[in-house]
Amino acid sequence: MLPxxxxxxxxxxxxxxxxxxxxxxxxxxxxxxxxxxxKEDDPASHSCRGRTPRNAVMYGPAGHAYVYFCYGMxxxxxxxxxxxxxxxxxxxxxxxxxxxxxxxxxxxxxxxGLNNHDMTKAPLYIREGIAPKKVETTARIGINRGVERxxxxxxxx
DNA sequence: ACTACGATGAACT
DNA sequence: GTTCATCGTAGTA
Numbered sequence: 001m002l003p004x005x006x007x008x009x010x011x012x013x014x015x016x017x018x019x020x021x022x023x024x025x026x027x028x029x030x031x032x033x034x035x036x037x038x039k040e041d042d043p044a045s046h047s048c049r050g051r052t053p054r055n056a057v058m059y060g061p062a063g064h065a066y067v068y069f070c071y072g073m074x075x076x077x078x079x080x081x082x083x084x085x086x087x088x089x090x091x092x093x094x095x096x097x098x099x100x101x102x103x104x105x106x107x108x109x110x111x112x113g114l115n116n117h118d119m120t121k122a123p124l125y126i127r128e129g130i131a132p133k134k135v136e137t138t139a140r141i142g143i144n145r146g147v148e149r150x151x152x153x154x155x156x157x
Numbered sequence: 158a159c160t161a162c163g164a165t166g167a168a169c170t
Numbered sequence: 171g172t173t174c175a176t177c178g179t180a181g182t183a
Binding site: 036038044045046068070071072073074076078089091093100101102103140141142143144 | 162163
């Protein structure tokens with residue numbers, strides 16, 4: 001299981017290094033193949049307009065789950081990063097057997113009940129997996145601002 | 158209280 | 171490439 005110190009670093013670095021790690025949620029698991037980084041002063045991040053009740057988790061300690069609802073039907077799973085007091089999160093977009101952030105949460109049974117869950121504890125956590133062969137870097141998906149930041153990472157196993 | 162819209166996915170054309 | 175299902179959040183008042 002990855003220690004909190006893994007998450008308490010630069011968000012972009014954490015997003016890049018989460019590729020190939022294994023996400024575990026109860027009896028379900030999968031290798032992370034796609035992530036996106038969202039930092040505090042990031043026009044595409046929920047934290048861009050300061051702290052609100054929804055995004056408060058991003059400002060808390062690293063290594064917690066930030067789960068939020070979007071488009072009236074999808075839950076998104078993020079892992080908080082950076083030091084406490086600084087907003088940052090990595091969106092888990094795909095595993096090796098399910099692609100799309102909305103589908104990841106649906107297949108793993110993740111919803112707001114796991115918001116602010118400590119990712120260094122069962123049932124939801126991340127542990128060492130495999131070394132990704134090649135990592136591609138692109139612009140993030142589904143956003144209108146901050147498009148120039150190449151903070152989406154994905155790999156093929 | 159009202160309203161616009163979003164870190165999406167599925168089903169179209 | 172386009173449409174739409176569907177609702178919490180945040181901004182406005």
